[in-house]
Amino acid sequence: MSILTATNVEYTYRTRYQTVHALQGVTCSFQPGSAYAIVGRSGSGKTTLLSLLAGLDLPDSGEIAFENVPTTQLDRDKYRREHVSVVYQAFHLFPLLTALENVMYPMELTGARHKEAKEQARALLQQVELPLSVEKQFPKMMSGGEQQRVAIARALASNAKVLLADEPTGNLDSENSKNIIDILLRLAHDEGRCVILITHDNDIAAQADHILRLKDGQVIEST
Amino acid sequence: MFFWKELGRSLGRHGKKTAIALLVSVALGVFLCQFAGNVAAQRHRLRDLSVNAGLRVTFVNTSGTRSTNILVYDDKLQALEESGLATPGLYAAACLFSDGTEDDQPDFRNPERKVQKVAGYTNDTPLTEVGADNVTYFDGFDASMFATDQAVCLLPQERFDRLGYQPGEKVHIQFFNGGTNERSIFPGAEIDVAIGGTFRDAGAIEPGAGMVIPYRTMRRGLQEGHLSVWPSQAYLDIPNPEDLNAVKALLQEVKINPVDKTLDYYAQYGKTASINDSIYIGTAEPTRRTLSLLQSLYPVVFAAVGLIALLASYLLMQSRREEIALQRSLGVSKGRIFAVFFGESACLCLLGTAAACLGCCLAMGTPLSALGLPLAGYVLSYLLGSGIAVSLMLRTGVLAVLAAAE
Numbered sequence: 294m295s296i297l298t299a300t301n302v303e304y305t306y307r308t309r310y311q312t313v314h315a316l317q318g319v320t321c322s323f324q325p326g327s328a329y330a331i332v333g334r335s336g337s338g339k340t341t342l343l344s345l346l347a348g349l350d351l352p353d354s355g356e357i358a359f360e361n362v363p364t365t366q367l368d369r370d371k372y373r374r375e376h377v378s379v380v381y382q383a384f385h386l387f388p389l390l391t392a393l394e395n396v397m398y399p400m401e402l403t404g405a406r407h408k409e410a411k412e413q414a415r416a417l418l419q420q421v422e423l424p425l426s427v428e429k430q431f432p433k434m435m436s437g438g439e440q441q442r443v444a445i446a447r448a449l450a451s452n453a454k455v456l457l458a459d460e461p462t463g464n465l466d467s468e469n470s471k472n473i474i475d476i477l478l479r480l481a482h483d484e485g486r487c488v489i490l491i492t493h494d495n496d497i498a499a500q501a502d503h504i505l506r507l508k509d510g511q512v513i514e515s516t
Numbered sequence: 517m518f519f520w521k522e523l524g525r526s527l528g529r530h531g532k533k534t535a536i537a538l539l540v541s542v543a544l545g546v547f548l549c550q551f552a553g554n555v556a557a558q559r560h561r562l563r564d565l566s567v568n569a570g571l572r573v574t575f576v577n578t579s580g581t582r583s584t585n586i587l588v589y590d591d592k593l594q595a596l597e598e599s600g601l602a603t604p605g606l607y608a609a610a611c612l613f614s615d616g617t618e619d620d621q622p623d624f625r626n627p628e629r630k631v632q633k634v635a636g637y638t639n640d641t642p643l644t645e646v647g648a649d650n651v652t653y654f655d656g657f658d659a660s661m662f663a664t665d666q667a668v669c670l671l672p673q674e675r676f677d678r679l680g681y682q683p684g685e686k687v688h689i690q691f692f693n694g695g696t697n698e699r700s701i702f703p704g705a706e707i708d709v710a711i712g713g714t715f716r717d718a719g720a721i722e723p724g725a726g727m728v729i730p731y732r733t734m735r736r737g738l739q740e741g742h743l744s745v746w747p748s749q750a751y752l753d754i755p756n757p758e759d760l761n762a763v764k765a766l767l768q769e770v771k772i773n774p775v776d777k778t779l780d781y782y783a784q785y786g787k788t789a790s791i792n793d794s795i796y797i798g799t800a801e802p803t804r805r806t807l808s809l810l811q812s813l814y815p816v817v818f819a820a821v822g823l824i825a826l827l828a829s830y831l832l833m834q835s836r837r838e839e840i841a842l843q844r845s846l847g848v849s850k851g852r853i854f855a856v857f858f859g860e861s862a863c864l865c866l867l868g869t870a871a872a873c874l875g876c877c878l879a880m881g882t883p884l885s886a887l888g889l890p891l892a893g894y895v896l897s898y899l900l901g902s903g904i905a906v907s908l909m910l911r912t913g914v915l916a917v918l919a920a921a922e
Binding site (some may be wrong): 305340344347349350370371372373375376379383385387388389390398399401402449 | 521525845846
């Protein structure tokens, strides 16, 4: 059974100079326990699709459904808090929170007790192979690879079933990229999460279980 | 719990931004405290002037040189009294009465009428002016009787003793109003008046009176006989200087002219009054104008405060757009973000205001009580400005902000 589906999704946005038909009748579905790679050139609609899947916006027409419930009928704030997490290319950690506090943030948001949140955050940092010494560091003090691991740990903190990653290795060197991809694939295969990652890199895409190729807002290939 | 933690972090970890916002808040607070202090000082000054104004409408002759032995229209006095803008000071009038005693004497205008003179006063000043022991009130009577229209009277001590009256005894009298023509003595009402006391001398205003009664009792007695009282002296006090212009308007309405010394001395009496307002106007009016100007500026001040707060909050939050977008992407509701940022603004505003108030009270001696309402307006304006800024910031697209950051 699909955990997340997109059916005939269309989305248009306006810039100052033009109207962009970002998605034109995109239909796809995502299963738990699998890793998906969404590939395509710049402007093909990858990030737009990801933002709709993340519930950051609603499609103009068509439907995004989580566990068969359309996102239009969901409390989208709650959906983002509990069911879906996003990892960004630019990490997007809270700059004034330490690594540990960044990971604790989604748990505190859902009302977890401080002590429990702290223990769980530590465990998550260990899960993404970060040393204990990092937990008190602020993002500026960490390397890109470390920041992205913290971002992944934060994404895992809400125990979301769907993990969306937008170019998670875009700002990392090859070694760190490999480690991050390994972590994401492990989360899909070992923990049964649905991992959807956007990438330009064909080698990374090849490691995913399924590939979704977008061109001009349409799915041109799905394997 | 999350709210307070977020609020604490927001305030504590954005040190520079918090300091700037606090500085803005203190600066605006000081400005407003100074402004409100100035308004309070002007208001205080005006109140002092008002308390000590002692404004009085005095009926005078047309040249304004005499305020005694003139004839005033009683209906004008009544119109002023009924307006509630002026309260009677001393009215003094005289008419004739008969009590059937040997003291009634034939009147020179009409010897068939045997009458005496009765004085009507609104207080006992003309009697006490002669001497503090000139008046004796019997038990159950006092000077307050003069402010009423009770059927009471004071008799000359000599008459009281000679005629063998008892304290409180009622005397039957009839009022007469002496006209200026021969035989023109007109009868008024007949009433029983209780003897409330005695006096030795009726005073300089109506010397030789055989009885003194409250002015309003005289007014009642003559009006029942369709006659008029003709006070020879009258003034009214204006307790609230704010009513000065209304009193002047009323004087015009009842056709009482202001004193114009170019008019003939023998012009109509009782239609002319003077108000001792020159000193008050000279000092109070500029203060009132300043106060009025300052008070009318409050909306402008509040609007400026709100605008500055809006701009300051917006600019400070602009640098935290990414943080807000990230919170939204993590599922923090707009309401919660609004609460945290608005709470932060409220804390800084209140802190800044408290500091500004304290500073102004200590440094300039501005009374705290004078700052109450203006500060409430200031805080509301500030929070409104901040609230609008937060709301505007929350309208920014999450994706656009995060994408821009990449």
